[in-house]
Amino acid sequence: MIWNGIVNAVNGARRPGEPPLEVGPLPWLGSALAFGKNLGDLLRGCQQRHGDVFTLVVAGKRMTFVLDPLDFPEVLRRVEELSFVEIADDISAKAFGHSRAVEKQMSQEAVHAQYSSHLKAANIGALSARMAEELSLILDDAPGGWQPGELFAFVSRCMFSAGTDALFGSGVAGADALRAFQRFDRQFPLLVAGVPARLLARVERSRQLLAGLVGALRPDASAFIAERDRYFTGLVSELDKQRMQLGMLWAAQANTIPAAFWTLAFVLADRHARAAIDEEIAAAGGRFGKDELKKMVKLDSAISEALRLSSGSLTIRRVTRPFVLALESGGRHALREGDRVCLFPYLTHRDPELYPEPEHYQFDRFLGKQFFKRGKKVGFALMPYGGGVSMCPGRFLAHEEVKLFVAMLLDRYEVELLDDRLPSLDQRRAGLGILPPLSDVAFRYRRKAAARATAVGP
Numbered sequence: 051m052i053w054n055g056i057v058n059a060v061n062g063a064r065r066p067g068e069p070p071l072e073v074g075p076l077p078w079l080g081s082a083l084a085f086g087k088n089l090g091d092l093l094r095g096c097q098q099r100h101g102d103v104f105t106l107v108v109a110g111k112r113m114t115f116v117l118d119p120l121d122f123p124e125v126l127r128r129v130e131e132l133s134f135v136e137i138a139d140d141i142s143a144k145a146f147g148h149s150r151a152v153e154k155q156m157s158q159e160a161v162h163a164q165y166s167s168h169l170k171a172a173n174i175g176a177l178s179a180r181m182a183e184e185l186s187l188i189l190d191d192a193p194g195g196w197q198p199g200e201l202f203a204f205v206s207r208c209m210f211s212a213g214t215d216a217l218f219g220s221g222v223a224g225a226d227a228l229r230a231f232q233r234f235d236r237q238f239p240l241l242v243a244g245v246p247a248r249l250l251a252r253v254e255r256s257r258q259l260l261a262g263l264v265g266a267l268r269p270d271a272s273a274f275i276a277e278r279d280r281y282f283t284g285l286v287s288e289l290d291k292q293r294m295q296l297g298m299l300w301a302a303q304a305n306t307i308p309a310a311f312w313t314l315a316f317v318l319a320d321r322h323a324r325a326a327i328d329e330e331i332a333a334a335g336g337r338f339g340k341d342e343l344k345k346m347v348k349l350d351s352a353i354s355e356a357l358r359l360s361s362g363s364l365t366i367r368r369v370t371r372p373f374v375l376a377l378e379s380g381g382r383h384a385l386r387e388g389d390r391v392c393l394f395p396y397l398t399h400r401d402p403e404l405y406p407e408p409e410h411y412q413f414d415r416f417l418g419k420q421f422f423k424r425g426k427k428v429g430f431a432l433m434p435y436g437g438g439v440s441m442c443p444g445r446f447l448a449h450e451e452v453k454l455f456v457a458m459l460l461d462r463y464e465v466e467l468l469d470d471r472l473p474s475l476d477q478r479r480a481g482l483g484i485l486p487p488l489s490d491v492a493f494r495y496r497r498k499a500a501a502r503a504t505a506v507g508p
């Protein structure tokens with residue numbers, strides 16, 4: 051009784067017109083522990099008690115979750131009342147260790163214009179061709195005979211090496227860089243939660259090593275990274291420039307590696323998917339240029355299906371002034387200035403109304419399909435890349451990189467899982483993007499006897 055009184059006094063009360071409030075079991079922390087353990091389970095429980103909109107207290111913040119995908123467009127549209135900039139700046143400074151001054155020195159418009167000119171679907175040709183060349187070098191460099199391995203470790207090596215060198219230039223992604231990246235990425239949830247880097251074992255050293263590597267512009271860096279370098283040089287300190295490039299390294303790798311892992315693992319574990327995708331790859335005749343990749347529509351669908359099942363991204367906005375959010379179903383909810391409004395597509399991706407048998411992997415689920423809820427078409431049925439102003443600008447490149455990797459690997463190698471049971475998702479990373487596996491999977495691979503040299507066409 052007394053405890054409840056303390057929790058309520060610290061965590062506050064629901065005001066008229068506001069969404070149902072879950073104060074959580076602890077003062078100030080609220081539901082923080084359950085949030086960090088398994089966000090999907092926590093939200094499912096709240097949804098059963100309160101419906102699709104409710105507010106949680108998490109580490110002193112009020113977070114309102116909007117779970118009906120038919121309401122996502124309204125949340126993403128209200129850019130005046132729901133802002134992203136402060137959220138992004140805060141996460142970026144904590145995670146990458148740049149000074150807060152950067153936010154005032156750089157222009158969001160300029161940085162987004164760079165995304166647009168280098169990462170839009172029509173403009174990724176050179177980056178994609180470079181990625182294919184890098185992958186080709188890595189895949190050619192394997193010894194003969196069956197090689198045993200761990201799948202996530204293998205995918206991490208290939209994707210980190212090829213993706214990083216394609217962006218930043220040859221030689222950036224050595225074994226030391228991968229180790230430093232993995233150490234940094236493991237501690238990422240704690241950094242974002244506000245734990246100072248100096249309190250986390252060796253994380254500052256890893257950040258420094260990586261920032262030094264990607265912050266020094268190489269002559270063969272991509273045009274995108276060269277333009278970022280030119281933009282930040284002189285505008286911010288040298289240290290801050292390096293940290294901004296570190297931010298791009300993390301954004302480009304942290305989700306793409308687990309996305310490639312899940313796409314490959316699901317295909318390998320499902321013989322129908324494997325047969326259909328092998329057929330598409332064989333039809334490409336060893337060429338993986340733009341035209342050949344475009345024809346691999348089943349592989350496109352398999353990538354989307356893997357992202358559906360593994361994405362744990364969270365879209366967060368901060369309420370800039372009190373307003374009433376009108377729902378598609380007719381409900382209205384008052385929101386306070388400073389509240390966070392959050393979308394968690396993990397639950398949408400498991401909604402049986404959109405996806406029958408949602409836990410079942412079905413590689414061709416996205417082949418030309420549309421998705422409906424209460425008879426209405428859902429625009430945000432699949433949302434691994436976020437949405438609205440914060441939608442991932444690297445999504446076209448990410449998709450192409452995963453596609454190239456899976457197609458080129460299965461073209462040149464026989465690959466077999468040694469255990470068909472795939473691991474669970476690591477739920478502790480919910481909110482940060484694609485969830486990695488909780489444990490690795492044993493597999494083996496061997497160069498195909500009649501391997502052709504893969505031609506990398508434009």
Ligand code: HEM
Pocket residue numbers: 138298301302303305306309363364365366434435436437439440441442443444445447448449483484
């Ligand atoms: C499968 C791979 C990827 C996934 C699932 C993914 C997902 C996401 C998500 C969900 C966000 C939005 C975060 C938010 O709303 O707070 C985001 C942002 C971002 N992503 Fe990706 N991403 C991927 C790959 C990439 C790649 C390859 C690049 C670059 C080469 C990239 C660059 C970025 C950048 C720069 C942002 C921040 C955008 C901003 O400041 O508004 N991403 N990504």
